[in-house]
Amino acid sequence: MGLTSNKVLVLAMFFAAVLFVGTVWLWPRLARQNWRTVSGRVGLLLATQLALFACVGLAANQAFGFYASWADLFGKETEQGIVVDHTAHGSTGGPLQVVSTSDVPGGRGSRPETAGQIQKVDIVGRASRIAAPAYVYLPPEYFQPQYRTRTFPVGVVLTGYPGTAESLVDKLNYPRTAQQLAKDGRMQPMILVMMRPSVAPPRDTECVDVPGGPQVETFFAKDLPEAVLAHYRVGKRPGGWGVIGDSTGGYCALKFAMHHPRVYAAGAGLSPYYKALIDPTTGDLFHGDRNLENHADLWWFIKHRPAPDTSLLVTSSKVGERNYRSTLTFIQGVQATNLTRISSIILDSGGHNFNTWKREIPPALQWLSGRLTDH
Template sequence: MPVSIAVALLLWGRVRGPKPFQALSRIVMLLFCQLTAVLMVFVMVNNANLIYGSWDDLLGTGNHVRAVPNVQAQTDGGPGNDAQRPKVVQQFKPVGDAKVPDDVRTTDLKGQVSGVDGEVLVWLPPQYDDPAYKDRTFPVVELLPGWPGSSKTWFGTLRVSEQLKPMMLSGQVAPFILVSPRTNLLGDNTDTGCADVPGKVNADTWLARDVPQMVLDNFRADPAADRWAVAGYSAGAHCAAKLALEHPDRYRAGVSLSGYNDPGTEDKSLTAKDPHLREVSNPLNILKSAKTPPRTALYVSGNRGDGLEAGEALKAAAKAPTTVTVQETAGAHSSDVWKPMVPGVFTWLTSVIPAAGH
């Protein structure tokens, strides 16, 4: 913006020609200064909160769906049940973003089952390279951003690894492997709702099968569903509750921070546009329609009017062995609320999920 103002000041008195042309030229200069000011504010806000991971995400020009195979016809099961497929050995590199800690790594994954391609960020706990843990496997938490959102946000804005590292070293929190996959998959700026939508996207399969299998193929992660959890905020919170309740054979726990049950409340949600998808993607409906109550633990937080009622509804519908912990919060729908919740959330996860095992 300072450059645009300097250019305008420099050229203001140098405009030649008829007076109408001079006036129009100066109006264009003013509009250019205003435009650059707006863009600068947007970039500052985006950089602070990592709302969009790239210009492609912002402009809706990045499509990460390579194919949409019929996943229902393929073998399903727990995180290790896709192990009969060829191993997906990945190369990992630094994220290359000053806001993300240096010990977070990223890889570009081509989903074998889902047909989705996207980056996946991984952080290993301090115990992972400790010789005392060389024969141990580790529990895993998948971290989902809101929409629009970036796979970097949990690490860059919520500072999850920086907050948890000292707590893991002191034994307050279990040494979890943290994984944050891309969830912004479609090039039309549409929220997938983390669902498998025939002919459109296999977002559920990407998150619940391809990403976990990649983690198992590359790290000492435990394949047992009891050692896996999924957490999210905002739209990612809806996804976390949905995935945890929908796949108790893959996740022991789900964390929903300021989420919602009914995807129909979101204008950009793909699942809101189809009555059937809207029905079956609602975590409350998933819980109520389960033939057997899932062995799933949920942690649901929110302010009144912003996730609290969704949590209370889930708690009222839950039957053993399903458990729902509801935490009322105060404050705006923002990272300022979710960031300080990280220690408490992972303390709760530690009470639900076993630590590193043999």
């Protein structure tokens, strides 16, 4: 049974209930003061608390999508993506391979012409030599005859760390939200490429080209656009790509838009930070290269590099987010430039969690759509 399976959660709740009842039932028998009864009481309390903790942890993981599998949870997921050859099914054998298709969660109907489609894909980077899975949302218009010659703008959607790409689909509801906004005329139909920024699991690379290690920024700035361009009807000229993410994904989204404005015309960071973190999950990202470290620092970049011709969106909340003051400072720094454009969503309250981001995603997608063009 998988980590996110409802059966696992129900089984954990059942054992917790059994241990609780057993503790209440056996407690009088363990009331004597000797080492056996004391050990029994300690054992029952520890077992019950561990069972309750497991229930809470499993429920939280299902709600927020931190880990996708047991291997992911215990850091055993070290294999990079496997490229699947689908030439027999009409694929060109390019850098993007479609693994499976599914309906949009919460969508109406199953026909792609009316409900859109989710494609699970494998992407292999020719420059970075990184392989990673992703989910691609194709809007209903993509399959409609009147749009057969039209190209579509692309929004790259990134999770936080560790995060799972599945959570972007079924927890944060990006496809369904984009579909509804387009139906209401509040945004244009867009292709969404949804994935996590940690494309070299279990390491958190902070979307950096690590010297002698994973070339993650190259993957997102060069390989990913080339793979999507080779497979889907998307525009080739600048202005048709944007990127959005939360937490670590928000930092990466801002960085990609600032470092590669001819690739990403707009970047939206939901609850972002502005400087690459260094901790046990990242390891040594820069290997003493001060220039590389400065380049990954968005504060330093906005002050010491020419202002990029791109649009940025940042979000925070006055109560509940640690990045509130740093976000205001970043806004002021960008405003001092003569080319980069900055917008913000500031909530009165909201923590660093899915509930907050669900409130920010609809206006952020609408903002992103308004800054992209199709060709």
